[in-house]
Amino acid sequence: MGKHWADFQYEIYLNGMTGAVPRLPTDLTRLEELTEQRLGPGPVGYVAGSAGNGSTARANRAALERRRIVPRVLRDVHERDLSVEVLGRALSAPLALAPVGVLSIMHPDAETAAARAAAAQGVPFVLSSASSTPMEQVAEAMGDAERWFQLYWPRDPEVARSFLNRARAAGFGVLVVTLDTPLLAWRPRDLDQAYLPFLHGVGTANYFSDPAFQAGLARPVHEDPNAAVTHFVQMFADPAKTWPDLAFLRENWDGPIVLKGVLHPDDARQAAEAGMDGVVVSNHGGRQVAGSVAAADALPRVAEAVGDRLTVLFDSGVRTGDDIFKALALGARAVLVGRPYVYGLGLDGGPGVEHVIRCLLAELDLTLALSGHATPRTIGPADLADGPV
Numbered sequence: 443m444g445k446h447w448a449d450f451q452y453e454i455y456l457n458g459m460t461g462a463v464p465r466l467p468t469d470l471t472r473l474e475e476l477t478e479q480r481l482g483p484g485p486v487g488y489v490a491g492s493a494g495n496g497s498t499a500r501a502n503r504a505a506l507e508r509r510r511i512v513p514r515v516l517r518d519v520h521e522r523d524l525s526v527e528v529l530g531r532a533l534s535a536p537l538a539l540a541p542v543g544v545l546s547i548m549h550p551d552a553e554t555a556a557a558r559a560a561a562a563q564g565v566p567f568v569l570s571s572a573s574s575t576p577m578e579q580v581a582e583a584m585g586d587a588e589r590w591f592q593l594y595w596p597r598d599p600e601v602a603r604s605f606l607n608r609a610r611a612a613g614f615g616v617l618v619v620t621l622d623t624p625l626l627a628w629r630p631r632d633l634d635q636a637y638l639p640f641l642h643g644v645g646t647a648n649y650f651s652d653p654a655f656q657a658g659l660a661r662p663v664h665e666d667p668n669a670a671v672t673h674f675v676q677m678f679a680d681p682a683k684t685w686p687d688l689a690f691l692r693e694n695w696d697g698p699i700v701l702k703g704v705l706h707p708d709d710a711r712q713a714a715e716a717g718m719d720g721v722v723v724s725n726h727g728g729r730q731v732a733g734s735v736a737a738a739d740a741l742p743r744v745a746e747a748v749g750d751r752l753t754v755l756f757d758s759g760v761r762t763g764d765d766i767f768k769a770l771a772l773g774a775r776a777v778l779v780g781r782p783y784v785y786g787l788g789l790d791g792g793p794g795v796e797h798v799i800r801c802l803l804a805e806l807d808l809t810l811a812l813s814g815h816a817t818p819r820t821i822g823p824a825d826l827a828d829g830p831v
């Protein structure tokens with residue numbers, strides 16, 4: 443029998459006997475508003491903001507909300523197990539924390555606190571290339587816990603190779619290559635405040651600590667930080683990359699490789715043909731292409747095209763346990779969650795991240811049971827109706 447995540451609700455009610463209530467809301471859709479109230483406008487704008495007028499972020503939510511679960515009754519759900527196998531790994535639940543850069547703008551404990559929280563709850567942590575903490579330090583904080591490395595594929599192949607070698611040496615088991623950010627999108631909330639943390643050397647820790655990156659500088663980072671930032675900006679991404687370039691990653695990474703930011707079934711097919719192991723159906727939480735298809739609308743077509751050949755993961759818009767249920771029903775093997783855990787971090791540090799994970803999985807466990815399932819493996823398209831919101 444797996445752990446019953448739903449028991450978190452009894453823990454909350456029992457703690458209530460002494461007058462205690464949760465420090466953060468258990469309806470995670472409320473975290474954004476709280477963060478807007480409590481944190482500074484620069485960081486909040488960076489995290490909550492999206493591309494353009496926010497239409498893609500809204501579409502992500504609407505596409506999940508529109509789908510409705512059709513619960514089934516009189517099925518034995520007293521013993522439940524949320525565990526799933528993902529990319530050869532046994533996960534205790536179909537959830538991972540999405541790669542999110544620059545977490546120090548939300549909380550001084552940044553990636554280390556989020557990674558520890560993920561480890562404590564047995565959920566994989568995906569570390570961003572643009573983290574504010576070097577990958578080795580995050581790895582050390584996690585012990586043996588499951589961790590994946592997200593690559594922003596730099597222009598300089600030596601830096602790319604060095605990142606992959608460092609990540610492997612630090613125990614990151616899966617490579618997640620983000621393909622939807624060859625350029626930074628038009629993001630009015632950041633533009634209106636002229637707020638971009640990288641220009642202040644925040645979110646550059648993996649680069650500034652990298653020997654191959656340092657080799658491209660005339661003077662050490664601490665002696666000329668502006669030159670280091672300029673070098674970072676020039677090599678951070680490469681809009682000239684095309685499908686044949688994936689061979690480089692295959693040659694330099696011997697574990698699973700997952701392409702993040704895939705929305706078209708033909709791109710997913712090409713990923714399979716290129717020998718990749720998985721895709722993350724994602725529009726970067728609506729932060730890249732304004733007017734983009736909602737990620738949840740793209741998911742079933744991608745799953746249909748490659749679900750038997752690739753591990754299909756999903757993110758963008760997941761806020762609640764029932765959202766995870768819906769994503770699984772639409773064909774995802776597991777789901778990544780972004781902003782909610784970042785709000786949890788901003789509002790309450792590591793315990794805030796644990797709160798978010800526990801709420802999501804308690805709600806998923808209950809949704810599963812109350813819909814007539816004892817395991818995520820039996821969830822499918824028949825559990826959903828396309829209905830009015």
Ligand SMILES: Cc1cc2nc3c(=O)[nH]c(=O)nc-3n(C[C@H](O)[C@H](O)[C@H](O)COP(=O)(O)O)c2cc1C
Pocket residue numbers: 488489490540541542543570571572592620702724725726727728729757758759760778779780781782
């Ligand atoms: C503040 C912020 C920073 C992000 N940084 C990265 C990043 O460094 N690498 C990456 O692949 N995705 C990044 N993402 C995208 C997330 O991995 C994920 O795709 C997205 O947050 C999912 O949507 P959600 O926030 O609605 O859950 C970022 C998202 C946010 C909100």
